Amino acid sequence: MRSLLAWSRIVRASRRTMATGTKKEVIGIAQVNPNVIKAQYAVRGPILDTVNAVEKQLQQKDHGLSFSEVVKVNIGNPQALKQKPITFSRQVLAACAYNELSEKDVFPSDVVDRARMILNSCEGHSMGAYSDSKGIKVVRQHVVEFLEARDKHPADTEKIFMSNGASEGIRMVLELIATGEGKTRSGVMIPIPQYPLYTASLQELGMPAVPYYLDEDNGWKLDANDLYRNVKAARETCNPVMLVVINPGNPTGQILTEQNMKEIIKFCADENLVLLADEVYQENIYAPEKSFVSFKKALRDMGPDYENFQLISCHSTSKGFYGECGQRGGYLEVIGFPDDVMGQLLKLASVKLCPAVAGQIIADTIVKPPHVGGPSRDLYFKEKAAILDSLAERAHLVSKSLNEIEGVSCNPVEGSMYAFPRITMPEKAITAAKKVGLAPDALFCKEMVEQKGICTVPGSGFGQKEGTFHFRMTILPPLEQLQRIVVDIKDFHKEFSTRYA
């Protein structure tokens, strides 16, 4: 941060150069928000520079590479990797976009009805009008029906905030609670490894992230005793007010047990923390013996002692069996907060005017499938089952194949869309990485793009126990392509290990 004196020097200097016609910039890197500079977002980070360079090389005639395209398994972007959208969702969106289609006998009757129902809840009966800042009322009602059917506990439309993907909702909540300075600054407990949205957003907001470690040797279990130790230590430097749990895990793929979830809720109650449950992968369950239980259900099952517990849960249209990332649909359920605080959250939403209506429409089709007996219902569930069955097969293939590679171990991908294998790192690779200013697993991932055209994300972008190394890859490519990818990874890992042996 510049002193005033330094600033006036810059101003004077710039005025001098102005006279000669070459003006100094007002905003150079030294004038940029330092919290922004600190923020790191590995999923779309420096690895993409390597990808761009390789893709440029591929455009040349004799590029000399052993592959013809870069496969992006760095990000959970299902439709980019050829997953087909759910027909009902897209028909409803098309009918809302161009309502004249509804009169043209192009769509099944339940598509027409759903589009009409949504548009009737939009001002001017148009998806081009701003919606309520919390979202279209009928969509929020459908979210409530979905939550009540899922949890067997009541929900409330006034506690639902639709948002542009889950990310925007999460950032809004973090902004809401950013207060205090120094030791009183509100801190947020996040899992390590974590989805880097959290560290990036906290860095932007100048809020301390208080890490707690998931236990890799125990299927990425969350150790409640460890939580108590960590929060106690964190109180020396900041004021932890929130715990983030990602379930099913990202990047780790585990599904928490109900018992473990209740320990976590009890911990939050004991230590006076809000619980932020990132449940965007709730439909992505592959382990046959496991099922998804929401934190809302676990909490309400714990009875009236926990009535005033503050819980925020988020969901998204980007994941699940629909994978509609580009639509930016999602929502928060916010419970246990007093009205005046809810008013502040609504104000934050109001300044953004409203969430994208297309995303809200897609969200509606996800929380409320076509009704029983409707012409679209069978196809909807057929498409859903085909995608989820295939994802389960791919999840199994990836963890199995990775575990067959010497020097690689990977917990089962029970849920979500990722494998997060641990790799042994030769000493010479660690030294080589240091020389070029990279984390060792960043070097591994960079070279895997250059040699095999496979783009993953280094474990260092998510956080990992000191001295361990990982990478994250999605399980999303079509099965046949995925089979080739795991072979390529095996070959690359062998070559890498030999070269740096």
Add this chain to the structure above:
Amino acid sequence: MRSLLAWSRIVRASRRTMATGTKKEVIGIAQVNPNVIKAQYAVRGPILDTVNAVEKQLQQKDHGLSFSEVVKVNIGNPQALKQKPITFSRQVLAACAYNELSEKDVFPSDVVDRARMILNSCEGHSMGAYSDSKGIKVVRQHVVEFLEARDKHPADTEKIFMSNGASEGIRMVLELIATGEGKTRSGVMIPIPQYPLYTASLQELGMPAVPYYLDEDNGWKLDANDLYRNVKAARETCNPVMLVVINPGNPTGQILTEQNMKEIIKFCADENLVLLADEVYQENIYAPEKSFVSFKKALRDMGPDYENFQLISCHSTSKGFYGECGQRGGYLEVIGFPDDVMGQLLKLASVKLCPAVAGQIIADTIVKPPHVGGPSRDLYFKEKAAILDSLAERAHLVSKSLNEIEGVSCNPVEGSMYAFPRITMPEKAITAAKKVGLAPDALFCKEMVEQKGICTVPGSGFGQKEGTFHFRMTILPPLEQLQRIVVDIKDFHKEFSTRYA
């Protein structure tokens, strides 16, 4: 802000109450980000509470009110007020949403071609994939073609950032430059009256807003001498690094002359400020003798002395003749910034993953109309002309009618979507407002909802010269309805003036 001691007291207290089963909340209003609490957003502010109460009353059988619905002229939401969307835009969106329609002979060939062109630039050929964080490449290319045709100066796809409406882009830029503390804190010069997105966002970011006043008696002209005085005074308390200009004006409706714009650019160069040009109303020009000139064109016309000038301009799908607010489409053009700063802006965009793809598709159809000879072209321009002609008629009607009311004066609505009439305020009304803790024009607007069902925004929400009073209303309702509204306003104003005389 709590001390650590106070905090531990709260924790202990909460543990005590826990034992009895009634747990104290973690986040009460005292634990909310104070910048969020400070932020005010008048357009969706407390006036909506009155609207909600009146709408509830209207649902009762014998409600005793003289009107049957509340007309919301508080916000520029064209399609909520029955403006029809542009057919081409919606057909392209529908074809992108459900691509099978393209093979069904439902749409004109240029709609099918455009949808294909956009989808070919999306990963996986789907609008459900995340796009580049800057936006879909072909859409950015079309934005560049639009800018080059408009300005007769080159543009660059790498300088274009698509965003969720203009608002998100603006907030991203403000966050980028938020740095320093106390006297070195970066400040932003904003017009008074202003669009409250600016004050709200600056308050959220803890950045000082440095006001400069538009000259109401001079058609809301921007007085360059006044700017020099203001920035000098502001340097005593903060570090002004940016000037915001809204052209055409919101809420004020004026269009700047080219001469005035060049004075503003020179001022920014002299005083080392980035210029943020909010040009979302660039297509909403009603004064026959005036036309829109972009700041980019004015700047480039000033020649090589201003080559490195830092300018950010924004545009939106929400306004113009299309009025697609709910789609949340928009973009920034960011010029004159070094690569490392552009990299930081891209990182901020990356954390949000990508702008809503539906909004990007609508933006594409706005910057690039159907091609010459295409089957959709005539209808497109017919719809465009009909909307803009009608808006011009309504703009004229509103300012003329308001000026006919005794005690009301209103500058001509040359552009944008709003009238911002000045009203005389009886002393007794000022006293009455004080008693209930309202600004006098907030009392006026509140009573106008209650008595006439007309929802406007008080001038105090935008800022105004001390001792003057205004309200903002859009010109968007259909002509016949608008004619009734201005009569109602006249009657209400008379009754209000008599009652408080």
